[in-house]
Amino acid sequence: MARRKDIDGSMSVPTFYGKELRWKREAAGLSLEELIEGSFYGKSLLSDIERGERRMPMELARHVDRVLGTDGYFARGCEDVGRARRGPHAAYFQQVLEAERHAETIAEWAPSAVPGLLQLAPYARAQVIAAHPTAADDWVEGKVTARLVRARLFDEHHDTPEYWVVLHESLLTDPVVPAPDMTAQLDHIAGLARCRRIVPQVVLRKGGPCPLAAASIMLMDFADAPPLVYTEASYSGTTIDDPALVRQYRKAYDRLRAVAQAPDVSLAMIESAAEEYRNGRQPDRLE
CATH class of the missing domain: 3.30.870 (Endonuclease; Chain A)
Structure with missing residues (x-):
């Protein structure tokens, strides 16, 4: 089986949180489909978030925290990721x-x-x-x-x-x-x-x-x-x-x-x- 490509969490704040998300999901033994189950979001969104390509919506972050038992970690991280992506925008x-x-x-x-x-x-x-x-x-x-x-x-x-x-x-x-x-x-x-x-x-x-x-x-x-x-x-x-x-x-x-x-x-x-x-x-x- 081909070795998956790892995520370089040092590249940016979004990739750091994406890598953390994938690590905690896999440590819990959950697939993307299992983690997303019970939310209104799709597997492709979660996959993009893990690669640091998309921002995690707050509602999804709270869902992930509940499923993984991460005590609000990803909800708190939403603010850091948002600030990192914003640049000159309000x-x-x-x-x-x-x-x-x-x-x-x-x-x-x-x-x-x-x-x-x-x-x-x-x-x-x-x-x-x-x-x-x-x-x-x-x-x-x-x-x-x-x-x-x-x-x-x-x-x-x-x-x-x-x-x-x-x-x-x-x-x-x-x-x-x-x-x-x-x-x-x-x-x-x-x-x-x-x-x-x-x-x-x-x-x-x-x-x-x-x-x-x-x-x-x-x-x-x-x-x-x-x-x-x-x-x-x-x-x-x-x-x-x-x-x-x-x-x-x-x-x-x-x-x-x-x-x-x-x-x-x-x-x-x-x-x-x-x-x-x-x-x-x-x-x-x-x-």
Whole structure:
């Protein structure tokens, strides 16, 4: 029988805890399937965690502690792993960073800013400076770079998640960066749609009140874990895994998509707005 490849726990905090997890699981004489039994998570997730490739959700960490009798060891370790993976991102965003890389589908609603996954550097920089006007240049650039790394989800991965984004009309018609940068930003979104990496829809101003008008949200579905919802305000964010709340957000998102323009119409609107900026004009309201 081939000798299994060992895990180098010195490489990072996640690999250290992954190695500890596998050691304690095997010491207890349990397979991956046996350890995961009774939770809502899949074998592939647990295997990735043992290799240090994915973060252990707190609910799963508590399940593992109960089964292995490790007295909260892995629940406490979740915080260390999260801090190690976060980098320049805010603490409240740490779970989303990993979740979006492993999601099968991502559905996002953007009422006030182009989503981070779709931003180019000028747009991202303008957003960071607007939120942190006194920050040092190197801190700002660290934030911008981290956001661009997230955006590689669509150009580096063969197994890109299915991504559906609903944009408010104001994101097309109200410029937050100079016209050439708005042109590039909207061209980028349109290009991702044209190559079938994303599906965009636009909600018009004239549509009146719409579901989820009060907050931006991201819904994520996984093959080996329960779905998540992430909601965000200016300086805070919340990850929600409560099944009843997740269902409520999903229903609201479905109603939002129903009042938005069709994807082909929305793409034409995005390209039209980009062309207006390209010609030195600010786009009119789309209605």
